Each structure stands twice: as C-alpha cells, then as structure tokens.
Amino acid sequence: MSPLFRSTADLFAELNRMQSMLDRVFPSPGSSIRSQAGAGFPVLNVGSSPTSIEVQALAPGVDPAKLEITVDRGLLVIAGERRSELPPGDERASVYANERFAGPFRRVVSLPEDADPARVEASYRDGVLRVSVAKRESSLPRRIEVN
Known part of the structure; x- marks a missing residue:
C-alpha cells in the first residue's frame, strides 16, 4: 500500500473528496439557473403566493450573520459559508464518512418580472x-x- 494512505478508509475519504471537487467544477448536465436539483447547498424550495415569491433555503449550521443576500437584475443571490464541524486535523484520527457540506456556497434564483427588488424580507430560524x-x-x- 502507498505510504500516502494509512488505511483503506483514508483512500476512500480522499476519493470522495476528489469526487466532490469534480462535481463542483463540472456540474451535472441539465442544471439551470432556476434549479439545480440535488446539486447545491443550501437546498432550495421556491414558490409563490398571490402577493410574493417565497424562497426557503435549508441551511443548518450556517451563521445567519455571515449570510449575504442580494437582489440584482432579476436574480436573488444567497451566499455564505458553512464551517466544518469535524475535529481539527489529528494525524491519528480518520473520517469514515463526511456527507455534510462545508465551505463557501452561492445559490442563484431567477426571479420573475413581477418581483419587486425594493421589497425583500429575510429571516433565519431553526436552520431555515x-x-x-x-x-x-x-x-x-x-x-x-x-x-
């Protein structure tokens, strides 16, 4: 076995990390600016009522003070960063599974023409x-x- 990897778990962890990087650089085909089903963090629900467009971003573990929400030219942009909850690098510890996203994120939602960019409200509660x-x-x- 290569001295780079101490165990099979380390090898799979590294392969998963590389796959995640490739997925970010080369998103799956068929994604659009309106929706990237299963391809982004935070996961979004977008809908409308008779008086508003409603967006829910499922973002547990994100500090609301570090969220940046902007509306410009018909696009709603949600950006921020989610910190890793894994313990800092200990040479003796290894991670067997790391399925929670950590790092900077940015999601863009195309708004309909009848959206009023001057009247936007945002709130964060219980990870939503x-x-x-x-x-x-x-x-x-x-x-x-x-x-």
Whole structure:
C-alpha cells in the first residue's frame, strides 16, 4: 500500500473528496439557473403566493450573520459559508464518512418580472432561511369599482 494512505478508509475519504471537487467544477448536465436539483447547498424550495415569491433555503449550521443576500437584475443571490464541524486535523484520527457540506456556497434564483427588488424580507430560524420578495403592486389583481 502507498505510504500516502494509512488505511483503506483514508483512500476512500480522499476519493470522495476528489469526487466532490469534480462535481463542483463540472456540474451535472441539465442544471439551470432556476434549479439545480440535488446539486447545491443550501437546498432550495421556491414558490409563490398571490402577493410574493417565497424562497426557503435549508441551511443548518450556517451563521445567519455571515449570510449575504442580494437582489440584482432579476436574480436573488444567497451566499455564505458553512464551517466544518469535524475535529481539527489529528494525524491519528480518520473520517469514515463526511456527507455534510462545508465551505463557501452561492445559490442563484431567477426571479420573475413581477418581483419587486425594493421589497425583500429575510429571516433565519431553526436552520431555515426564508426570503420573501414581494410582487409589484401593478402586477397584482385588483377589483375595479363600477360607478
């Protein structure tokens, strides 16, 4: 066995790390700016109500003070970093599985034309980031009084 790897577990951990890096550089085909099913962190749920566009980002372990949310040219950008919860590098310790994402992230959601970038609210609770983008008043249905 190569002196680089002390055990089979180390070899598989290194192969998993390289696979994760390749997946980030070469995303799976068929992904779009609207959705990258299973390909990103945080996982997003995007929907709408009659008065707003609702985005939920499932982001446990993220410090809300370090989240950056911007709206520009019809794109909602959620960026931040999730710190690793693994113990610092101990030469005698080895990790058998590391399935939780750690590191910087950035997700982009294309907003519809009726989104109002001046009216955005965000909250973070129990590991879920909720972003609500109001729809423009001019796009909302309204009742016309007949005189």
